[in-house]
Amino acid sequence: xxxxxxxxxxxxxxxxxxxxxxxxxxxxxxxxxxxxxxxxxxxxxxxxxxxxxxxxxxxxxxxxxxxxxxxxxxxxxxxxxxxxxxxxxxxxxxxxxxxxxxxxxxxxxxxxxxxxxxxxxxxxxxxxxxxxxxxxxxxxxxxxxxxxxxxxxxxxxxxxxxxxxxxxxxxxxxxxxxxxxxxxxxxxxxxxxxxxxxxxxxxxxxxxxxxxxxxxxxxxxxxxxxxxxxxxxxxx
Numbered sequence: 001x002x003x004x005x006x007x008x009x010x011x012x013x014x015x016x017x018x019x020x021x022x023x024x025x026x027x028x029x030x031x032x033x034x035x036x037x038x039x040x041x042x043x044x045x046x047x048x049x050x051x052x053x054x055x056x057x058x059x060x061x062x063x064x065x066x067x068x069x070x071x072x073x074x075x076x077x078x079x080x081x082x083x084x085x086x087x088x089x090x091x092x093x094x095x096x097x098x099x100x101x102x103x104x105x106x107x108x109x110x111x112x113x114x115x116x117x118x119x120x121x122x123x124x125x126x127x128x129x130x131x132x133x134x135x136x137x138x139x140x141x142x143x144x145x146x147x148x149x150x151x152x153x154x155x156x157x158x159x160x161x162x163x164x165x166x167x168x169x170x171x172x173x174x175x176x177x178x179x180x181x182x183x184x185x186x187x188x189x190x191x192x193x194x195x196x197x198x199x200x201x202x203x204x205x206x207x208x209x210x211x212x213x214x215x216x217x218x219x220x221x222x223x224x225x226x227x228x229x230x231x232x233x234x235x236x
Contacts, residue, residue, distance in 0.1 A: 002215035036073035054082020117159035
């Protein structure tokens with residue numbers, strides 16, 4: 001199982017939000033690039049980056065910090081937040097990003113997902129954020145009536161590489177991952193599922209691995225020290 005630490009960017013700084021609330025953030029570093037290098041130095045292979053400002057505004061907001069991370073650390077990188085068109089996707093790939101995560105647009109513009117998956121094969125990831133199984137969009141401000149499982153199956157048909165499934169009721173809360181929904185999703189589709197939201201400690205990592213989940217994204221647990229990242233990496 002792959003362990004993917006997260007760097008969430010707000011105003012160029014590495015932060016964590018509680019349940020997606022921009023006003024409820026904790027700053028962990030003023031130098032996200034140094035955080036990325038630190039991850040690389042202990043054996044991390046892939047990094048999850050979120051442009052939080054972009055997720056709310058619908059356009060790229062932290063390009064300088066993203067560029068600095070890419071240049072400073074030799075990591076496989078994935079990015080989500082504020083990506084709404086092909087021009088932005090291409091721009092990010094030209095910066096050196098490996099994968100792009102589409103979130104809100106998978107609801108608002110299905111044709112973009114289809115086109116992006118065709119133009120950039122094996123490089124597009126669908127980010128599905130859900131509360132009680134229903135999809136949330138626009139930086140989690142709006143919870144829809146769309147079923148996360150049905151949407152995941154549709155994204156698979158569209159040709160996305162992976163699904164990042166985030167339980168937003170648990171994100172940043174360190175309550176433990178939603179094992180039941182994550183496992184059910186993985187069993188229902190053939191593309192890999194990446195678990196996100198709620199990872200608290202090594203027991204969550206072990207539980208996900210036991211259920212054959214492809215990967216886990218972890219943020220606050222690493223920054224707060226409840227999850228030893230090196231120990232988690234040793235389970236890969």
